[in-house]
Amino acid sequence: MLTENAFDAAYKFCYSFLKLLPEQYAIPLGKGIYKRLPHILIPETEIHWPGHERKIVDVTFYNPLILGSYYSEPWMWDVAFHTGFGGVATKTTTHNARKGAAHPRVVRLRNGFVNCESYPNPGGKEMARRIKEFNKVYNGDGILVASIAGTAREIEEIVSESDPHVKCFELNISSPNYMLTDELYRNPNTLEDLFRVMEKSRKPTLVKLARGYEEENNSFVILLGLKYGIRAYHYGNTQPVIDSRLSAGRGGYSGPDLFKGTMENIIKMRKKFGKDIILIAGGGIDSAERAERALEYADFLAYLSAFITKGPTLPRKIKRRIIGA
Ligand SMILES: Cc1cc2nc3c(=O)[nH]c(=O)nc-3n(C[C@H](O)[C@H](O)[C@H](O)COP(=O)(O)O)c2cc1C
Numbered sequence: 001m002l003t004e005n006a007f008d009a010a011y012k013f014c015y016s017f018l019k020l021l022p023e024q025y026a027i028p029l030g031k032g033i034y035k036r037l038p039h040i041l042i043p044e045t046e047i048h049w050p051g052h053e054r055k056i057v058d059v060t061f062y063n064p065l066i067l068g069s070y071y072s073e074p075w076m077w078d079v080a081f082h083t084g085f086g087g088v089a090t091k092t093t094t095h096n097a098r099k100g101a102a103h104p105r106v107v108r109l110r111n112g113f114v115n116c117e118s119y120p121n122p123g124g125k126e127m128a129r130r131i132k133e134f135n136k137v138y139n140g141d142g143i144l145v146a147s148i149a150g151t152a153r154e155i156e157e158i159v160s161e162s163d164p165h166v167k168c169f170e171l172n173i174s175s176p177n178y179m180l181t182d183e184l185y186r187n188p189n190t191l192e193d194l195f196r197v198m199e200k201s202r203k204p205t206l207v208k209l210a211r212g213y214e215e216e217n218n219s220f221v222i223l224l225g226l227k228y229g230i231r232a233y234h235y236g237n238t239q240p241v242i243d244s245r246l247s248a249g250r251g252g253y254s255g256p257d258l259f260k261g262t263m264e265n266i267i268k269m270r271k272k273f274g275k276d277i278i279l280i281a282g283g284g285i286d287s288a289e290r291a292e293r294a295l296e297y298a299d300f301l302a303y304l305s306a307f308i309t310k311g312p313t314l315p316r317k318i319k320r321r322i323i324g325a
Contacts, residue, residue, distance in 0.1 A: 004043050004313050011311035023106040023113065030308070034079055045084025045316040047141050049323050054086075054299055056232050056278060057204035059168050061086040062141045064295065065315050068282055068304030069147040069170065069208070072121055074134040080307070081142035084315030089302070090127065092147040092172045095154035097123030101177070102247040112255015112284075112305045114241055116248035118177045119149065124158035132165040145170045145206065149178060152193035159201045169203050171230075173221075174210035174237035176252040185213050188220055195228040206232040206280060211239050211258070214265055218272055226276065234280035234302055235265050255305045259284030263294065270297045286310055288321035295322065 002010070014033065018026040049063040063086035071077060072091035080088045100120025107114050121127065131144060138144075148158050149172040159169070171194060173184045184191045198205045207225055209217045222233055238252025239261070262283040269279060281294040282302035286309065291301050306314055319325065 002041055002043065004316065007041075007043050008311060008313055011313075015309070015311070019108070022104065023108060024103045027106065031073070031076070035073075035075055039079070039082055042079065042082060043313055043316065044082050045313075045319060047081065047084060047086055049086075049319055052323060054278075056168060056206065059143060059204045061143050061300070063319070064298075064300040065291075065318060066145065066280065066282075066300055066302040067307060068302045069172065070304050072127065072130070074130050077134060077142075077144060078138060079312065081138070081140050083312035084319060085142060087143045087145050087168075087300075089145040089147045089170050090131070091121050092119050092149045092175070093121045093124055093127040093158060094119055094148075094150050095124045095157045097121065097126065104245060105247055105251075107243060107245045109241075109243070109253060110255060110257055111309060112253060112257065113308075114243045114246060114251040114253050115238070116177050116243075116246045116251035118248075119175070124148075124154075124161045128158075128162035128165055131162060135165055143167055147172050147208070149173070149175070149180065151180070152190070152197050155194055155197050156200075159197065159203070163201070163203070166203065168206070169198065169201070170206045170208050170234065171198055172208045172237070174208050174213075176210070176212070176238060176240035176250070177248070181210055185210065185216050185221070188224060191221065192224055192228075195225055195230060198230060199228040204232070205230050206234050206278075208234040208282075209236045211236040211252075211261065211283070214268075217265075218269065222269070222273060222277060231276065232278040232280065233269070234282055234300075235262065235269060236283055239283075254283075255309075256284045256286050259286075259290055263297075266294065266297045286314075288314075288317045291318040292321050 281298035286306035
């Protein structure tokens with residue numbers, strides 16, 4: 001196995017080359033490199049952080065790090081667990097397969113990304129099959145979190161198709177690239193229907209909240225979720241921005257600039273809801289120092305961009321900072 005420093009240097013070199021390409025070519029190439037890279041070359045980090053386990057209902061996460069939703073490929077989930085994430089959120093899945101927005105749908109901005117992907121995904125049935133197959137071969141302690149989105153009826157279908165293979169769901173009500181988000185935030189009855197379905201599913205559920213709707217999150221979304229027994233809230237998704245380079249002309253920003261807003265809002269949420277909620281801080285976490293600051297208020301941390309920009313040794317750096325090992 002390469003040492004952490006040697007791996008970081010090699011990663012930095014490859015990433016600086018990929019950065020020369022437009023994202024739409026860099027993404028498949030970067031993934032292709034990972035796919036072909038034997039695990040043995042990627043530094044492995046033990047998932048267990050003694051004394052830092054977290055529970056969401058009856059599901060135990062052996063550390064508080066979650067890889068944010070993006071990957072729908074099982075081998076990528078495996079890489080993420082290998083690098084030390086306690087949880088991995090799958091790509092958000094809708095009931096029917098979706099091709100997603102036209103290219104270009106991901107561009108770089110301020111050390112992060114803007115995407116207007118609109119959930120390209122293989123659909124609920126296929127995702128359930130992938131999760132089932134993954135469970136057969138994966139024998140580690142990482143928790144796969146199935147990220148899902150749709151209307152109450154669609155969510156009901158996805159949940160029934162994926163049961164009993166899924167341990168935990170993330171209900172995504174928050175993408176700036178999905179019209180349903182506006183509808184859910186404008187109409188509490190529609191949101192309540194979704195929460196009712198999740199309550200019936202009896203599966204532990206995280207709710208991924210939208211950025212740009214802080215007032216609504218704190219005034220009714222969380223209260224409504226608590227009414228249906230949902231205690232875990234992930235703040236938050238990408239920041240809506242206008243970007244003419246994207247096919248849709250607008251999208252959601254991910255990356256380091258989100259961190260200030262993430263901290264301000266998780267502090268407010270903790271103050272308002274105390275220990276009634278399980279708080280997942282997400283957005284702009286890209287260093288062990290930032291992770292430590294967010295963990296002063298949050299129970300879990302989620303990040304995605306830094307997995308790409310900083311490489312897969314960040315979980316072990318965070319672990320070292322938090323537990324000193
Ligand atoms: C290309 C791309 C695709 C994404 N797809 C999803 C998705 O399908 N579902 C979701 O909930 N979040 C999605 N996200 C948002 C991330 O999971 C994460 O919440 C966001 O990037 C903020 O965290 P970060 O600053 O650590 O990247 C996506 C982000 C990017 C860059």
